Amino acid sequence: MSGTLYVVATPIGNLDDLSPRARQTLADVDLVAAEDTRHTGRLLSHFGIKTRLLALHEHNEKERAKKLIDELLEGRSIALVSDAGTPLISDPGYRVVHAAREAGITVTPVPGPSAMTAALSVSGLPTDRFCFEGFLPAKKKARRDLLARLSAETRTLVFYESIHRICESLADLEKAFGPDRPAFFARELTKVHEECIGATLGQLRQHADSGEIVQKGEVVLVVSGTEIAAGSTIDVDWLLDELAGKMPDKEVARIVAMATGEKRNKLYKRLLERASGPSK
Ligand code: SAM
Numbered sequence: 001m002s003g004t005l006y007v008v009a010t011p012i013g014n015l016d017d018l019s020p021r022a023r024q025t026l027a028d029v030d031l032v033a034a035e036d037t038r039h040t041g042r043l044l045s046h047f048g049i050k051t052r053l054l055a056l057h058e059h060n061e062k063e064r065a066k067k068l069i070d071e072l073l074e075g076r077s078i079a080l081v082s083d084a085g086t087p088l089i090s091d092p093g094y095r096v097v098h099a100a101r102e103a104g105i106t107v108t109p110v111p112g113p114s115a116m117t118a119a120l121s122v123s124g125l126p127t128d129r130f131c132f133e134g135f136l137p138a139k140k141k142a143r144r145d146l147l148a149r150l151s152a153e154t155r156t157l158v159f160y161e162s163i164h165r166i167c168e169s170l171a172d173l174e175k176a177f178g179p180d181r182p183a184f185f186a187r188e189l190t191k192v193h194e195e196c197i198g199a200t201l202g203q204l205r206q207h208a209d210s211g212e213i214v215q216k217g218e219v220v221l222v223v224s225g226t227e228i229a230a231g232s233t234i235d236v237d238w239l240l241d242e243l244a245g246k247m248p249d250k251e252v253a254r255i256v257a258m259a260t261g262e263k264r265n266k267l268y269k270r271l272l273e274r275a276s277g278p279s280k
Pocket of ligand 1: 012013082084085086087088089090091113114115116159160161162186187188189190191218219220
């Protein structure tokens with residue numbers, strides 16, 4: 001009989017957040033597949049667990065997936081963990097889980113911490129519908145294009161971000177979504193220096209620019225979705241410029257109308273006029 005693949009969430013800072021079931025699973029399985037064996041080795045030794053470790057990271061996942069599936073088919077059980085939080089959430093593991101399911105192997109979650117849900121749960125922003133965008137692109141143009149496309153999103157948005165890019169990213173978020181959009185900044189969740197700030201995007205950008213935000217640690221940004229239409233502070237011309245040419249004009253008009261409350265037909269006409277150049 002095949003073994004079971006357990007997808008095990010581990011703490012995002014506070015070791016007491018390792019659930020008793022996660023701890024037991026890590027101790028009981030034949031093998032722990034870990035993103036960084038040294039990092040997970042420290043977690044295991046803290047809890048007195050001696051299970052064998054195998055490295056499974058972004059760069060070897062494809063090739064390692066086959067070995068792990070063979071081990072599972074031979075009846076051994078495996079726990080998949082990442083450095084922190086829930087594996088596969090902006091972390092490796094997708095290929096292994098996919099391959100295991102294809103091979104008819106039982107895949108079981110051992111749920112627990114994730115920075116995404118931790119930040120969202122204390123943000124005070126709407127949680128009934130949200131979208132997780134993972135890491136914002138590091139390159140300025142890709143980031144701005146993505147944010148322009150997301151400016152009409154009505155669900156709460158969750159982003160992972162590097163603290164080193166926080167000033168640039170908040171400036172781009174403010175530009176794309178307007179300075180008054182409610183947002184939430186969460187740094188070092190569950191750790192000694194946990195810091196949470198609920199403010200508008202404009203205020204957060206000012207905090208970051210003035211150096212009030214400590215440039216250290218791990219960050220989640222949560223941003224309220226757009227309240228469709230009335231009172232939008234987004235610059236219509238800027239958004240038209242950002243989106244024009246990247247998708248059909250009708251789609252641009254639809255997104256800009258949703259984000260700003262302007263009439264779709266009027267925007268479409270404006271796009272056609274822009275394309276045909278200044279009128280004489
Ligand atoms: N799989 C993890 C999870 O479930 O949260 C996320 C892994 S991703 C590679 C790492 C990113 O998660 C960090 O760059 C940061 O954006 C966020 N993160 C992880 N731990 C955090 C913490 N304690 N406080 C705030 N953000 C955190």
